[in-house]
Amino acid sequence: METEKAQLVEYGEKLISTGLTAGTGGNISVYDPAGQLMAITPSGIDYFEMTVEDIVVMNLEGKIVEGTRKPSSEWQMHLINYQRRGDEVHAVVHAHSTFSTILATCRKNLPATNYMIAVAGGDEVRCSDYATFGTEKLAEYAFEAMADRYACFLANHGLLTCGPTLQDAFSVASEIERLAGLHVGASLFGNPVILDKTDMKEVLERFPSYGQ
Numbered sequence: 001m002e003t004e005k006a007q008l009v010e011y012g013e014k015l016i017s018t019g020l021t022a023g024t025g026g027n028i029s030v031y032d033p034a035g036q037l038m039a040i041t042p043s044g045i046d047y048f049e050m051t052v053e054d055i056v057v058m059n060l061e062g063k064i065v066e067g068t069r070k071p072s073s074e075w076q077m078h079l080i081n082y083q084r085r086g087d088e089v090h091a092v093v094h095a096h097s098t099f100s101t102i103l104a105t106c107r108k109n110l111p112a113t114n115y116m117i118a119v120a121g122g123d124e125v126r127c128s129d130y131a132t133f134g135t136e137k138l139a140e141y142a143f144e145a146m147a148d149r150y151a152c153f154l155a156n157h158g159l160l161t162c163g164p165t166l167q168d169a170f171s172v173a174s175e176i177e178r179l180a181g182l183h184v185g186a187s188l189f190g191n192p193v194i195l196d197k198t199d200m201k202e203v204l205e206r207f208p209s210y211g212q
Helices: 002-017 075-085 100-103 115-120 135-145 166-187 197-207
Strands: 027-032 037-040 056-059 062-065 093-095 151-154 158-163
Touching: 002 027, 002 037, 002 093, 027 075, 027 166, 037 075, 056 075, 075 093, 075 135, 075 158, 093 166, 100 151, 100 158, 100 166, 115 166, 115 197, 135 151, 151 166, 158 166, 158 197
Parallel strands: none
Antiparallel strands: 027 037, 027 093, 037 056, 056 062, 093 158, 151 158
């Protein structure tokens, strides 16, 4: 998974440079369905110091098959998606982005205040129940909240996204953070107007044709 390891190093730096996380917070992974292996960022290493040798490779049983570092403490939250959604999900991004975490701290869902929420695969981004970081319970809660979606909030914690590629998962994270900021800002002026299910149904039907 040399190509995937290089991608993780590149996108780890992007987590910081785009403001999606700070310090060593957050984590990202990529899944190889052919080999049924997950490459994931290590625990507690500065993203700008991280190298491909620091990336950890694990199998679907959660065993390390390559690498000398400890994997991210949230490896279970990544692996569960490849175990259960590996036909469609090949990358997961976890970030401590500001506005998403504000909503997660209030344990609020992000409603359809903007049609671009469709990038997450539905008409809202759900907030999971709370569980301690790095636990199997958090992995289960996050998986439930992200069912039939590509994003969810982790209660009092942050943002989780997924997608068929790392670029897709990262793009969803960036867009949902932007929309969370718009929603928080609009809420300062009163009650944001929510697009109704009919409007969002039309958006979701048209969205697959968006882009090239």
